[in-house]
Amino acid sequence: MAITAGNTCRAEEITPTQISRLIDQRLGIDNTDQSRFATDAEFLRRVTLDLAGRIPTIVEVHAYLENTSESRRSEAINRLMHSGVHHRNMATFWRRSWVPQADTPEFDSVTDNFERWLVHRLQQGTRYDELVVEILTLNQSGVTPDSITPVGFYDANLSKPENLAASSTRAFLGINLDCAQCHDHPFSRWTREQFWQTAAFFAPPEMGKEDRPQPPKVRIPDTKLEFEPALLSKTEIKWPRQLDSVSLRLILVDWMKANQEQLLAKNAVNRLWAHFFGEAIIEPIDDLSRDEFQTGPRAKLLSDLSQAFIDSDYNLATLIEGIAGSHAYRLSTAPPTATAAKTASEEDKENDAALNIVKSTVRGLTGEQLYDSLQTAAGLPSERHDVRGGSERSQRSEFSTQFYIQRAHNAERSITQSLTLMNGTFVNELTSKEGNLMLASLLSSPFMTSAEQTDTVFIAVLGRHAKPAELLAVQRSFKSYPDTSREQHLGNLFWALINSSEFNTNH
Helix, strand or coil: CCCCCCCCCCHHHCCHHHHHHHHHHHHCCCCCCHHHECCHHHHHHHHHHHHHCCCCCHHHHHHHHCCCCCCHHHHHHHHHHCCHHHHHHHHHHHHHHHCHHHHCCCCHHHHHHHHHHHHHHHHCCCCHHHHHHHHHCCCHHHCCCCCCCCCHHHHHCCCCHHHHHHHHHHHHHCCCCHHHCCCCCCCCCCCHHHHHHHHHHHCCCEECHHHCEECCCEECCCCCCEECCCCCCCCCCCCCCCCCHHHHHHHHHHHHHHCCCCHHHHHHHHHHHHHHHCCCCCCCCCCCCCHHHCCCHHHHHHHHHHHHHHHCCCCHHHHHHHHHCCHHHHECCCCCCHHHHHHCCHHHHHHHHHHCCCCCCCEECCHHHHHHHHHHHCCCCCCCHHHCCCCCCCHHHHHHHHCCCCCHHHCCCCHHHHHHHHHCHHHHHCCCCCCCHHHHHHHCCCCCCHHHHHHHHHHHHHCCCCCHHHHHHHHHHHHHCCCCCHHHHHHHHHHHHHCCHHHHEEC
16 A cells, blocks of 8 residues: 555554555665665675664574575564664664764763663654653653663753754754854744744743743843744644643644644654665755755655654654665665666666665764674674663773764774774784684684685675685685684684775675
């Protein structure tokens, strides 16, 4: 069943398969030309990184490549989405979308508690709109030091009304309201007055006549201008009889959910699309409300997907599974061959030209993905003190901070990061059998041939079998250094592969 922006389907009618079909219909993609798709090994690595935040294990690679069932992709997606690591991965994704300040040294202390709260709520299957409501209506006075809450959102914004207004509209609506904080921007639809009216929702109510709370007023610094809360759509507000900070912010959240432009849903869909495809449907990702983005094929795709998300009752699992299960997500990142380009139909060319978002882009790994993938390649468990309540920063946290990237699709490795990956203590430990269980297992398996050991290292690191030319090159290299031990040879191979662009990117 095709889903359109005008559908009023009940929540139970929306399935991941329908989401997948909607995407493929809008982009004009079917499965008739298998040459356009990523290989099985490439797909498994991509979907594991996107859903689990790490590369696949040796066992997972072998199981998937040996599975010839037509349902192997959906089976892999389902298995990954029902793993605990999926919830932790998405908790990091949403925390980074909503509280980007936590990636700076000044506010990194808010990360642990916020992500623990998110993991718990995602494991419960909490609806997306309910997550937003819970964040924006948190009663800070009831927060205790040992409670698991989204209070980090307020801490990262110093609980200042102007900071919370800018962060809330950016994080949950995809509106860049910041530019209107000091003056009316010539190229923005939002005014300075609207910015401070939004900020007033985050100020405490004032006591009025007969000691009854009334809407607060916020004053623009260094001026005498004051503004009461007002919605960006100019919708009239019906004030509750009992007004407090929570009920005041609830007015704003209810408007976010009912807003005719569907910005709450559009922002969530747009950010998730960027996570799975590298670039968002609408860029820049924090400025969805610009007039030029309201029409055209991109706007149509975003609007239809957002309506389907709303009709699913803001079900994140349905949306994520639908995106990952689409033919569009399977497309290879490699450019088409000259022959394929010549034989492509005119319809395909029109679709590609119109949308230019029909396949994933090559993306750099985030610090968390890189650390967990290194651990996985070495046969080690991922270290997750950051979501278990550890008091000290873990090695994973330190590593992730050092390899932080803002947007994966245009990430570039710095000289310091490259040197750390080549010569850092953590990486050096992984090149010996003492720090690498995978290497230790190979060295204790005399029944394996040299070629089989080499192939296993390729599977562990790159998620694929070594090509014949690669096996030959490695064999020649090993023979060139007859005095080097087998452990050193395999350790050097492991080091070379983890420093390759193939390992360091999601493609």
